[in-house]
Amino acid sequence: MSAALLEVRGLSGVFRTRAGDTPVLHDVSFDLPAGGITAVVGETGSGKSLTALSILGLQPPGLVTGGSIRFDGRELMGLDEAGYRALRGSQIAMVFQDARSSLNPVLTVGRQLCDVARLHRGLSRRDAAALVEQTLARVAIPEPRRRMAQYPHEFSGGMAQRVMIVMALLCEPRLLLLDEPTTGLDVTTQADVMELIVALTQEAGLTTCLVTHDLGLVGEACDRVVVMRRGRVVEQADAATFFSDPATDYARTLLAANRDTVDQGTANQGTANQDTANQDTEPEGTA
Amino acid sequence: MTEPGKPLLSVTGLRTEFTVRSRGSRRTLRAVDGVDLELHAGRTSAVVGESGSGKSTLARSILRLVEPTAGTVLVDGRPLSAFRRRRDIYKDIQMVFQDPRSSLDPRQRVREILDEPMRLHLRRSPADRARRIRELLAAVELDEAILERRPAALSGGQRQRVGIARALAVEPKVVILDEPTASLDASTRGVVLDLLARLQRENDLAYLLISHDLHTVRRIAHTVAVMYLGRVIETGPVAEVLRHPAHPYTQALIDAAPVAAHGGHHRTIRLTGEIPSPFDRNPGCVLASRCPLAEASCTTRQPSLAEFRPDHFAACPVTHRQPR
Numbered sequence: 001m002s003a004a005l006l007e008v009r010g011l012s013g014v015f016r017t018r019a020g021d022t023p024v025l026h027d028v029s030f031d032l033p034a035g036g037i038t039a040v041v042g043e044t045g046s047g048k049s050l051t052a053l054s055i056l057g058l059q060p061p062g063l064v065t066g067g068s069i070r071f072d073g074r075e076l077m078g079l080d081e082a083g084y085r086a087l088r089g090s091q092i093a094m095v096f097q098d099a100r101s102s103l104n105p106v107l108t109v110g111r112q113l114c115d116v117a118r119l120h121r122g123l124s125r126r127d128a129a130a131l132v133e134q135t136l137a138r139v140a141i142p143e144p145r146r147r148m149a150q151y152p153h154e155f156s157g158g159m160a161q162r163v164m165i166v167m168a169l170l171c172e173p174r175l176l177l178l179d180e181p182t183t184g185l186d187v188t189t190q191a192d193v194m195e196l197i198v199a200l201t202q203e204a205g206l207t208t209c210l211v212t213h214d215l216g217l218v219g220e221a222c223d224r225v226v227v228m229r230r231g232r233v234v235e236q237a238d239a240a241t242f243f244s245d246p247a248t249d250y251a252r253t254l255l256a257a258n259r260d261t262v263d264q265g266t267a268n269q270g271t272a273n274q275d276t277a278n279q280d281t282e283p284e285g286t287a
Numbered sequence: 288m289t290e291p292g293k294p295l296l297s298v299t300g301l302r303t304e305f306t307v308r309s310r311g312s313r314r315t316l317r318a319v320d321g322v323d324l325e326l327h328a329g330r331t332s333a334v335v336g337e338s339g340s341g342k343s344t345l346a347r348s349i350l351r352l353v354e355p356t357a358g359t360v361l362v363d364g365r366p367l368s369a370f371r372r373r374r375d376i377y378k379d380i381q382m383v384f385q386d387p388r389s390s391l392d393p394r395q396r397v398r399e400i401l402d403e404p405m406r407l408h409l410r411r412s413p414a415d416r417a418r419r420i421r422e423l424l425a426a427v428e429l430d431e432a433i434l435e436r437r438p439a440a441l442s443g444g445q446r447q448r449v450g451i452a453r454a455l456a457v458e459p460k461v462v463i464l465d466e467p468t469a470s471l472d473a474s475t476r477g478v479v480l481d482l483l484a485r486l487q488r489e490n491d492l493a494y495l496l497i498s499h500d501l502h503t504v505r506r507i508a509h510t511v512a513v514m515y516l517g518r519v520i521e522t523g524p525v526a527e528v529l530r531h532p533a534h535p536y537t538q539a540l541i542d543a544a545p546v547a548a549h550g551g552h553h554r555t556i557r558l559t560g561e562i563p564s565p566f567d568r569n570p571g572c573v574l575a576s577r578c579p580l581a582e583a584s585c586t587t588r589q590p591s592l593a594e595f596r597p598d599h600f601a602a603c604p605v606t607h608r609q610p611r
């Protein structure tokens with residue numbers, strides 16, 4: 001693995017409210033090595049999304065952050081709005097959880113994508129349309145030209161998420177942040193979108209950061225794992241090491257929670273309940 | 288066949304259609320298309336499928352939250368149409384909803400949430416009801432301090448426990464679980480599933496589990512029916528169906544489920560495209576347009592469920608012919 005494209009050091013975050021200060025991020029430090037997929041994993045309230053948003057300066061206004069975030073050696077903390085604007089999209093792109101609510105419902109999908117291509121790449125209308133069509137085809141959207149004339153509500157969840165990925169790719173970013181990109185999608189669609197993310201990361205030489213609560217996705221796709229809990233990084237490791245030999249009790253609990261329920265129907269991992277259920281249902285035919 | 292005794296809930300040929308008007312034309316959407324199902328005391332039957340498969344409409348049709356177009360539903364041998372008022376059904380069948388944030392009244396305290404179904408369905412004195420509320424809280428492992436709180440002051444796991452306690456308040460025979468853990472974190476999910484399994488053993492409940500998640504199904508269900516575009520395409524004991532899936536769609540679902548291990552796993556079957564519009568159905572197999580194994584006859588003749596192995600039925604003549 002090559003050097004880190006992004007280094008987060010001692011990131012802290014405090015919500016200032018009238019009722020007092022609520023610290024939500026504590027000394028968060030991790031690296032995103034260039035050219036790989038790193039997962040930031042955690043349950044609700046772990047601070048994983050706030051961390052991702054802080055990278056782009058998109059954290060909610062009440063959150064006061066401290067520490068250091070360096071992108072390609074350059075400090076991002078304290079950047080002004082113009083500085084962030086130059087960064088967002090063209091250097092670091094982000095894909096959010098609910099694709100359909102990230103798109104403008106009253107503009108065609110093609111119009112929204114072409115606007116991005118023209119703004120970030122300075123293309124003519126015609127060149128932008130050609131690039132958008134080509135990029136849509138690349139993420140396996142059938143009949144891209146016809147789809148460009150449609151509105152977001154005419155897209156299924158999986159197709160809308162592909163559109164958001166296309167929007168991110170159009171800017172040719174170096175770092176792609178994905179916040180729960182497949183939550184809410186059906187499992188077969190989720191598997192397709194994840195395969196697409198892995199393929200694009202390799203083809204385009206992207207560095208990808210996947211924020212997720214689903215260790216299943218991490219196992220399938222990621223090279224490195226950062227585990228967060230209650231605003232702290234509790235573990236970080238290579239994916240191979242993490243899954244074979246997790247260092248913390250919390251990671252073991254998370255893995256157990258996933259594996260209890262993860263079973264391909266070939267091996268019986270067996271909680272007490274599962275064992276009784278299986279005895280009950282095992283038909284005579286297979287005994 | 289191996290199911291003991293009489294079914295508590297028996298669904299035969301259930302069909303639910305919606306009429307959709309758009310741009311002056313009327314079209315019929317068949318959301319549930321001839322589903323048969325049996326539920327037994329102390330057992331869990333799961334219905335799995337992706338969005339648009341009709342699994343939620345099936346649950347809502349059983350509860351008459353939508354009126355089914357055809358078919359019969361018997362509760363303990365008694366047809367639903369014999370219930371004088373619709374709400375009398377809910378003495379016997381209760382539901383745990385997917386998102387407890389929207390299915391619990393935000394203005395009610397937990398005490399009122401649990402008391403209301405008993406006031407509606409049971410003739411009990413206030414003292415009896417208060418005692419029952421304490422029993423319910425103990426059963427779902429919640430502290431009595433929670434009684435004076437409102438849903439907003441509860442965690443996701445606590446809210447779902449309140450949802451479960453509310454469903455059990457009237458001592459139903461059948462509980463429909465609609466994605467009961469979809470809104471919960473992984474670590475909470477396991478605890479809630481274990482709780483549901485224990486309550487089933489203690490109260491001899493029949494569960495109908497609606498889920499898109501094979502992990503949940505594997506963990507608490509005994510039998511499973513896989514739905515696609517309104518039809519059951521495979522059914523049988525959970526371990527048997529997940530170990531030896533006979534329908535390409537079931538195989539694709541199993542393949543797509545992510546595995547929490549490094550490197551994941553290999554997908555053996557890959558469906559092309561996405562679930563088609565329920566309006567544009569061809570006369571043949573519902574999966575034909577996406578199935579890698581489809582033959583010419585698949586698009587013309589609708590396959591029916593055939594016994595593949597003992598107790599295990601699948602609606603795919605192609606895999607049925609293949610030697611196993």
